[in-house]
Amino acid sequence: MEAVVEADDVRKTYGETIALSGASLSVESGEVFGLIGPNGAGKTTLVRALTGTTDPDDGTVRVLGESPTTVDRHRLGVLPQAFSPPDRLSARELLAYYAGLYDEARDPDAVLADVGLADAGDTWYENLSGGQKRRVCVGATLINDPDVCFLDEPTTGIDPAGRRTIWELIEDLAAGGTTVVLTTHDMAEAERLADRVGLLADGSLVAQGTPGALVREHGGSSRLTVETSADPSALEDLAFPVDACDGALVVRDVDPAEIGAVVDVLDDRGVAYTGLTWAEPDLEDVYLALADDAERARTDRIGTAAGLAKAGETA
Numbered sequence: 555m556e557a558v559v560e561a562d563d564v565r566k567t568y569g570e571t572i573a574l575s576g577a578s579l580s581v582e583s584g585e586v587f588g589l590i591g592p593n594g595a596g597k598t599t600l601v602r603a604l605t606g607t608t609d610p611d612d613g614t615v616r617v618l619g620e621s622p623t624t625v626d627r628h629r630l631g632v633l634p635q636a637f638s639p640p641d642r643l644s645a646r647e648l649l650a651y652y653a654g655l656y657d658e659a660r661d662p663d664a665v666l667a668d669v670g671l672a673d674a675g676d677t678w679y680e681n682l683s684g685g686q687k688r689r690v691c692v693g694a695t696l697i698n699d700p701d702v703c704f705l706d707e708p709t710t711g712i713d714p715a716g717r718r719t720i721w722e723l724i725e726d727l728a729a730g731g732t733t734v735v736l737t738t739h740d741m742a743e744a745e746r747l748a749d750r751v752g753l754l755a756d757g758s759l760v761a762q763g764t765p766g767a768l769v770r771e772h773g774g775s776s777r778l779t780v781e782t783s784a785d786p787s788a789l790e791d792l793a794f795p796v797d798a799c800d801g802a803l804v805v806r807d808v809d810p811a812e813i814g815a816v817v818d819v820l821d822d823r824g825v826a827y828t829g830l831t832w833a834e835p836d837l838e839d840v841y842l843a844l845a846d847d848a849e850r851a852r853t854d855r856i857g858t859a860a861g862l863a864k865a866g867e868t869a
């Protein structure tokens with residue numbers, strides 16, 4: 555398959571801050587690639603590098619086989635995290651304005667309908683709710699029917715129904731062959747939309763793969779959460795690891811068929827509980843595990859650097 559979006563060892567610093575420390579990824583034609591990672595991990599900087607709005611200090615970026623600064627803009631759709639269109643245009647006028655920037659563009663009313671705003675076409679941008687504004691911005695990004703779309707947190711601030719509308723829209727885009735790179739803090743969004751997910755931590759991609767493969771590799775074990783004020787020692791007879799977590803006990807590695815045995819132990823011990831929930835690991839577990847590892851590695855690095863500096867001073 556042809557790589558449509560590529561970053562190879564991309565580095566970018568702002569003063570003392572290392573925003574990207576060697577980020578590499580390759581997105582194939584028609585793929586939806588989800589970038590996840592903690593605040594400050596470098597997601598926006600990477601998207602900006604890939605869309606030509608910031609110059610990497612080092613490394614290469616290619617979109618449709620070209621530098622992002624020379625690639626045909628008509629083939630790209632870019633939704634930045636902060637997008638501030640003129641306030642006193644209606645939603646329809648805004649989309650018509652963006653349509654006018656291209657030789658060929660979609661009908662603004664059809665795009666309004668796609669983003670679930672068919673009834674808000676006459677409303678000034680400034681009078682739309684935060685979520686409706688974001689949806690107009692998504693519409694503006696798609697007005698030129700792009701081949702490659704970069705969406706930096708497309709659904710942040712959008713209510714659950716609006717989010718689903720945008721999800722369906724992105725699924726339709728992907729089904730039509732559009733390549734999509736999106737960033738998100740919503741793991742359900744990444745799991746649902748992305749063919750592959752990349753976790754960016756501390757400026758580089760520390761893991762990439764399909765959501766299923768990442769969960770198998772890094773998600774850890776299943777969890778049976780017992781809502782109880784009891785101490786973990788109440789379940790010490792169990793052959794499963796038990797931890798206290800957020801006012802509940804979490805029993806790990808329990809198969810659904812073994813839940814009954816846990817309930818029997820709770821009853822035998824007279825442990826009062828108000829709820830039981832069993833869950834398989836998901837992308838959120840992957841995120842928490844890998845972000846935690848990266849943070850620990852970063853703290854170790856800072857500690858080592860501080861130690862070396864101190865040793866240097868005393869030498």
Ligand code: ADP
Nearest residue numbers: 568571572573592593594595596597598599600
């Ligand atoms: P994310 O999108 O994952 O939250 P960013 O790419 O926005 O991360 O930021 C990565 C790091 O680079 C952060 O420490 C941020 O403060 C810093 N940074 C990003 N853009 C700039 C800028 N224009 N000037 C200075 N520092 C920046």
